[in-house]
Amino acid sequence: MGIKAVLSKPFAAWTVWRISKWKKNAVAAQEQVFRQLIAAAAGTQFGRDHRFSSINTYDDFKRQVPVRDYEDLKPYIDKMVHGDPDILWPGKPAYLAKTSGTTSGTKYIPLTKESLPEHIKGARNALLTYIHETGKADFVDGKMIFLQGSPILQQKAGISVGRLSGIVAHHVPGYLQTNRLPSYETNCIEDWETKVETIAKETLHEDLRLISGIPPWVQMYFERLSARAGNKKIKDIFRNFGLFVYGGVNFEPYRARLEETIGKRVDSIEIYPASEGFIAYQDSQTEKGLLLLADAGMFYEFIPTEEYYNENPSRLSLKEVETGKNYALVLNTNAGLWGYSIGDTVKFVSKNPYRIVVTGRIKHYISAFGEHVIGEEVEAALMDAAGRFGAGVTEFTVAPQVNPPAGALPYHEWFIEFSKEPADMEKFGLAIDETLQKKNVYYADLIVGKILQPLVIHSVAAGGFASYMKQEGKLGGQNKVPRLANDRKIAAALQNFIR
Incomplete structure (x- = not known):
């Protein structure tokens, strides 16, 4: 040593x-x-x-x-x-x-x-x-x-x-x-x-x-x-x-x-x-x-995510937070940021000491149908299915498809770049969907109520996400692929990289 x-x-x-x-x-x-x-x-x-x-x-x-x-x-x-x-x-x-x-x-x-x-x-x-x-x-x-x-x-x-x-x-x-x-x-x-x-x-x-x-x-x-x-x-x-x-x-x-x-x-x-x-x-x-x-x-404030877009949302200090709830993080700092919404959402897993997990971005969610699916939920559902089916995931993102072909129900569209594809893609997709329904009751209600059909997966070619990030001028450094979007911008660009 x-x-x-x-x-x-x-x-x-x-x-x-x-x-x-x-x-x-x-x-x-x-x-x-x-x-x-x-x-x-x-x-x-x-x-x-x-x-x-x-x-x-x-x-x-x-x-x-x-x-x-x-x-x-x-x-x-x-x-x-x-x-x-x-x-x-x-x-x-x-x-x-x-x-x-x-x-x-x-x-x-x-x-x-x-x-x-x-x-x-x-x-x-x-x-x-x-x-x-x-x-x-x-x-x-x-x-x-x-x-x-x-x-x-x-x-x-x-x-x-x-x-x-x-x-x-x-x-x-x-x-x-x-x-x-x-x-x-x-x-x-x-x-x-x-x-x-x-x-x-x-x-x-x-x-x-x-x-x-x-x-x-x-x-x-x-x-x-x-x-x-x-x-x-x-x-x-x-x-x-x-x-x-x-x-x-x-x-x-x-x-x-x-x-x-x-x-x-x-x-x-x-x-x-x-x-x-x-x-x-x-x-x-x-x-x-x-x-x-x-x-x-830094002095932290926390806004319950379900109240974030309210006219007068609750603003909580550290002593008022609860474990297991999602909060939008607000900062007041010795760099001069005041009441500054950083855009991230966090959840406390402990209050002794105060420990958090980052659950996503306040603007990165899917709620085209009122489901408000967040990053933590899609990541957990994907990882559960990948473990069960022996799949390897390089990168992924999810977007709503609100205008499906005539006669079809809308759905969540997943774009996944695999290092190892599952042997049965249909069962793999259903496994993700089932887990997501367990984690998000609103999404489950939409599936059961035939407002949405189960998710659809597109396999992205090797290097597809890197190519997308490069054409966006965001390859490398601190840039990250958004996990979720409530629009079709990323999904439209990834169409060129589907296998």
């Missing part, structure tokens, strides 16, 4: 001890964060406009600060992007994280000198918590790959602008700089396919022990690597590889294929980083869910 691994263990123990102090008192930690945020931003334009100086309680806050999405907050963000200080948070942002918006084009999410360290701390503590729980620290002595966006930054009004992963790349702790791969030059390659090919070439003979990235893009990297090595399994290329860190999507739909490519099961850590803040991470290899970071400069 190397010196870094040896030193990491007492550091991990000390870090976990510090985490335990707020972990046991998360509600109190949130109340303290709330007070600090309001006090810090009282003199900003947003704080003056919303009378922060008169806010003493969360109820005061709810009366004076409405829930907003990016479009609603954009007038303030535009001033900030143009270089005006003291708009949403004191001073100017340290960075602007550039993301793709569905309605507003490019979105600019502020990162401040107060918020950016929380991103770094969240990623670091996820690894340290793993070390403390498992005793496994050898990975810190080897190489680590972070599949991320380009670290090249642009300037807007004196503020550095880039993708979140590219910004964070500039703040990797010094003690890990010699461990990280790929090289800076390779990381700067914009074209994703060229970048992945170059990373495979550059890392083939390295002692890789940890990889971090979104599962489908890690799969692409592993396949390129395996091809270069004469179709070897990843475990035979990287004999010390044992830890996969991921976020952004549910790993389970990808697990079987990824582990088949690796040739063994490896430990994994799920993290929940967003441009708006590092929200949660998996703090246990044995307990379900991600630890919600209650002391990370």
